[in-house]
Amino acid sequence: MTGTIQLAAGPSPLWYATRAGGTVALLLLTATVVLGIAVSGQYAPRRIARFEISTLHRNLSLLSLSFLALHIVTAIADTFVHLTWLDALLPFASSYRTLWLGLGTLAFDLLLAILATSAIRLRMGLRRWKAVHWLAYACWPLAVFHGAGTGTDTKLSLQLVLYVGCLAAVVAAVWWRLYRAGPGHRAARLWGGLATLAVPLLLAVFLAGGPLKPGWAQRAAGPAPAVALGSADPAGSVVRTEGTL
Template sequence: MTALTLAGSPLWYASRAGGTLALVLLTATVVLGIASGGRAAPRSVGRFEIGLLHRNLSLLTLVFLVVHVITAVLDPFVHLGWAVTVLPFAASYRPLWLGLGTVALDLLLAVLVTSAARRRLGVRRWKAVHWLAYAAWPFALFHGAGTGTDTRLSPQLWLYAGCLAAVMASVWWRLAKAGPGRVVGRLVAALTATAVPLVLGAFLATGPLQPGWSQRAAATAMLLGGGR
């Protein structure tokens, strides 16, 4: 291997930086959407200002996500094709963990497309699809933790912990401010807010933080491909 390969190419750094910034911005978007919805909406700030900030954060997330995807495909080390950017689990390099990122991207693209056609869809249908943005966040988090070669570094772990804490805090804040009704929805949200940190912690402890994770992550290609 060349020294450049060992140290990481500029495209690798650009991909990791773009992906990390996209995760942080997506986290901020999700936190704002959860914490400012329903009865939890702050009275000192107008809904128009909150909606504008939410939209701008979403667009900025997509910008850095595009940078992350393009630089990852152009990086010659992993040999990714353009098809894997929209087809989950089709990559030969860490297919499961890259696939989670593709699922997150597809969900966000669905939100983007339906937002452009919001008037034709109607508010109720648009909101139903809009919830996919929240579902994209855990996929993106596990994608970063499972795929990232820098997951074991303390700054990256603290970043994941901060993103997780911010989203979980916003969920519990929203639940605390929620009024009566929608018991099933609140129960699902509470269970999710409890399960995600536990699952992520167990995954990190038994996966990326253990020696030999690169080989085990790559081995999922054989499992997903039927042993080929």
């Protein structure tokens, strides 16, 4: 391996901002999905009008995009890993952790498509808009696996609890929606429930065989040129190795 070694007193503030922005964006996206399921199920509490839930759903989606933008901008600005705007917009274009960064990019692109079509919903028609809006349900598992595969905090107990909480909230919301669908479409309800269970099961298997095992950072990085790897010593200093693996 050829390259240079840089010693730093600690991680860059941009590194912390990237992690925090990604975590908050995942929480907000989870809340957005759960509320979206509630709205589609005609849920309306007695003290809250249904249009207020729809407004909250829309505002949460915009807020999640804001923190996602923070996550992306700080990741690009931080020189620890050399990422470009093309990496943020074109899925699987990055040579660093191609698969896991690509999943996050794909989720971001889907969210942009939802945002763009929502702005012209009246022109494109409700049926077409709803078809595109279903992409939101694909964004969420992509974001979860992106965070688990790429995030440096995946091994932390608090982060694992966060993943479990997000999964439990979405699964409970989907099952509630299927229950309210009524006695018809039994086969669709069964397959919908099983598909919902597949996400947490796949994530559990993935975590056990990947991020929770030693050496995941090196395996996830892949054969990328100019990879930056960081390891912290007990004093909190960071040793950065940049070069060709």
